[in-house]
Amino acid sequence: MKLSTKGRYGLRAMVDLGVYSEHEPVSISSIAGRQQISDRYLEQLIGKLKKAGLVSSIRGAQGGYQLARDPKDISAGDILRVLEGDLMSVTCDGDSEKEIPCCEASDYCVTRYVWQKVHEGIIAAVDNLTLAELIEQSKGFHGGC
Amino acid sequence: MKLSTKGRYGLRAMVDLGVYSEHEPVSISSIAGRQQISDRYLEQLIGKLKKAGLVSSIRGAQGGYQLARDPKDISAGDILRVLEGDLMSVTCDGDSEKEIPCCEASDYCVTRYVWQKVHEGIIAAVDNLTLAELIEQSKGFHGGC
């Protein structure tokens, strides 16, 4: 259970967009250059973020990407959910075909209960963390060094 | 980012042990039978839990496993950490060889910051959840059906 590069790269790319795309669109290659990420790979990640409505694009020369919304209205959770899949699917171990309101083998449900708790913890953490805050953080780090 | 079968099976096995191993050791095969888990696979998971000091074992015929501590003193986090690896390693994307107190490329640190927050959320959730509570839950489900 760990954050994959998808999530890490995605977060960094979105912060990068927040910093550099305010007045003009930013190309994949410039983000990839700054963030030292494979541009071909980043392309796919940004594609997902676009599909999810978090970034907008302008095609053609001098085109690129911009944040689709104010950074205050994008949470880390929004980004991670797109790239890491459902942050957590609360599923029983039983056959998913059967539609049982209350699991046959009750022990199975322990997992669900634990997972529910974990889920709440994660959601609370990432959904209250705005991109705006991350951008601020990133600027802060610069000043601090 | 999801809970793998390791974590799910492990939680169920530990609850099973909590319920059935109070007075006598319980064999892998009996747990696997009740929980409908591959016994060969479960063996490996329990092996890790033993190595981590969460369960104790008695070898030979009529042997088996028991909880090493009171269920009140074992958290879901303890179990998940053993089976899911470090629940989350807070790493930068930069070279891990270099020992930089403050990252060169500050943007990298955004990931660290987000991850720290997520980590706190998860830890808060799973470390406050005791095995005793899960066992109670599991009994509760039985009564409810």
Next chain:
DNA sequence: AGAAATCCTAGCAATTTAGTGGGAATTATT
């Protein structure tokens, strides 16, 4: 002695991850 168990190590198929690669379509600039 024999059976029931833990313990140890290795292998393996399926899935996921982290990319690479080849282009087609669109648009600004010259």
Next chain:
DNA sequence: AATAATTCCCACTAAATTGCTAGGATTTCT
């Protein structure tokens, strides 16, 4: 109109991880 910059789309691949399976060696109760 030509060119270059860029998004967009789809397919392929190598490495790692997951979820097992397999074959024993060892220990201990009966």
